[in-house]
Amino acid sequence: MSQFSSAFTAASSVSLPPPSFNVSVSKRSFIYCCSSSQSRTTVVNGKFDGKIFERDEIRFGLPSKGRMAGDSLDLLKDCQLSVKQVNPRQYVAQIPQLSNVEVWFQRPKDIVRKLLSGDLDLGIVGLDTVSEYGRGDEDLIIVHDALKYGDCRLSLAIPKYGIFENINSLKDLAQMPRWTIDRPLRVATGFTYLGPKFMQENGLKHVIFSTADGALEAAPAMGIADAILDLVSSGTTLRENNLKEIEGGVVLESQAVLVASRKALIQRKGALDTTHEILERFEAHLRAADQFMVTANMRGSSAKEVAERVLSQPSLSGLQGPTVSPVLCKRDGKVAADYYAIVICVPKKALYKSVQQLRAIGGSGVLISPLTYIFDEETPRWRELLSKLGL
Numbered sequence: 001m002s003q004f005s006s007a008f009t010a011a012s013s014v015s016l017p018p019p020s021f022n023v024s025v026s027k028r029s030f031i032y033c034c035s036s037s038q039s040r041t042t043v044v045n046g047k048f049d050g051k052i053f054e055r056d057e058i059r060f061g062l063p064s065k066g067r068m069a070g071d072s073l074d075l076l077k078d079c080q081l082s083v084k085q086v087n088p089r090q091y092v093a094q095i096p097q098l099s100n101v102e103v104w105f106q107r108p109k110d111i112v113r114k115l116l117s118g119d120l121d122l123g124i125v126g127l128d129t130v131s132e133y134g135r136g137d138e139d140l141i142i143v144h145d146a147l148k149y150g151d152c153r154l155s156l157a158i159p160k161y162g163i164f165e166n167i168n169s170l171k172d173l174a175q176m177p178r179w180t181i182d183r184p185l186r187v188a189t190g191f192t193y194l195g196p197k198f199m200q201e202n203g204l205k206h207v208i209f210s211t212a213d214g215a216l217e218a219a220p221a222m223g224i225a226d227a228i229l230d231l232v233s234s235g236t237t238l239r240e241n242n243l244k245e246i247e248g249g250v251v252l253e254s255q256a257v258l259v260a261s262r263k264a265l266i267q268r269k270g271a272l273d274t275t276h277e278i279l280e281r282f283e284a285h286l287r288a289a290d291q292f293m294v295t296a297n298m299r300g301s302s303a304k305e306v307a308e309r310v311l312s313q314p315s316l317s318g319l320q321g322p323t324v325s326p327v328l329c330k331r332d333g334k335v336a337a338d339y340y341a342i343v344i345c346v347p348k349k350a351l352y353k354s355v356q357q358l359r360a361i362g363g364s365g366v367l368i369s370p371l372t373y374i375f376d377e378e379t380p381r382w383r384e385l386l387s388k389l390g391l
């Protein structure tokens, strides 16, 4: 066996790697349990026997560092939920608008672990982290699946050169006759749960995995792996290291998500109400971020006639149709409406097309304003959450 073999874990050809995560969670929770004077429940394999520790505050985990940290604070600020942290090395903070919430800054993977152990109730992390460290645990519930930052994909990549020059898909890779039980495909990854699972699901037989915490893109050129499985966003790091993605090689599309512990939502007083408020604020802000408010004046004989003209244009239907109000002025001693003001929301992407369509139907004085929030009667995600909770 070559020198690197000992660092690799057999995957598809034998079995999934040992569940080191479960082991470490159970240890952590046990320590927590023993040192907590409030603890009245027992720990079984890293989980309490169906109960949660009692405490008054709702604990919200935010990334303490890395690329998710700043964007998460920005999102909360944009939703009028600014986090007040006395100094950057202090790991606990407050959100004055949510008096029952305690923010805890943690590394993303620890946020998922602590949601599972009951030490946090809510958190923001990438979907990749929830999937890798949550391992499909039913206690984790994705409350909002698209916070619109941290976009990346977990993707398999291979060298552009040498034996891989003509390999462009997962199927091509799987069919290479050189992978055998004695010389399996060597994949370097930090995703030691999702990686083997993906290979098994896709029928790749002879594969072994090694792990490293960063700069994985160097592994093929260093001769310590044939392929890597890592996060890709712009693709620059792959390109700069002479690697390429392959068709069928994307394991997961990821972005920041709001995730909660099912047990906390059901059992902890105030957790569901607080989650509802955070979800509503996120939804209202994110919905508004895609839209502009457009106002324009139009000559017309009645509000209905103006509305009919507006609705004849595909980009002008707004969220619920146009608001049409008469512009009243005095003519020959009488108050009359020759003009109507219309207000609609248009997707930012369709802005110029909307202006052109407005002009085509006689619109003038077109004003465009940014929107801060759009609150609907009820958010579809709230309904989904209640149904996932069986409520």
Ligand SMILES: Nc1ncnc2c1ncn2[C@@H]1O[C@H](COP(=O)(O)OP(=O)(O)OP(=O)(O)O)[C@@H](O)[C@H]1O
Binding pocket: 065, 066, 067, 068, 107, 108, 125, 126, 127, 128, 129, 150, 151, 152, 213, 231, 232, 233, 234, 254, 255, 256
């Ligand atoms: N290149 C990227 N572009 C966009 N989002 C990314 C990118 N890389 C990672 N992410 C997202 O940001 C999250 C945090 O990544 P980050 O690099 O900040 O921390 P990490 O590498 O997981 O942490 P650590 O440095 O502690 O190992 C990832 O889980 C993923 O969801």
Ligand SMILES: O=P(O)(O)OC[C@H]1O[C@H](OP(=O)(O)OP(=O)(O)O)[C@H](O)[C@@H]1O
Binding pocket: 213, 214, 215, 216, 217, 230, 231, 232, 233, 234, 235, 236, 237, 238
């Ligand atoms: O497609 P790109 O835009 O080039 O981004 C991809 C890189 O970003 C992440 O690394 P990160 O910068 O987080 O460094 P790390 O390896 O230290 O986590 C990821 O692990 C890739 O290496």
Ligand SMILES: [Mg+2]
Binding pocket: none
């Ligand atoms: Mg990183």
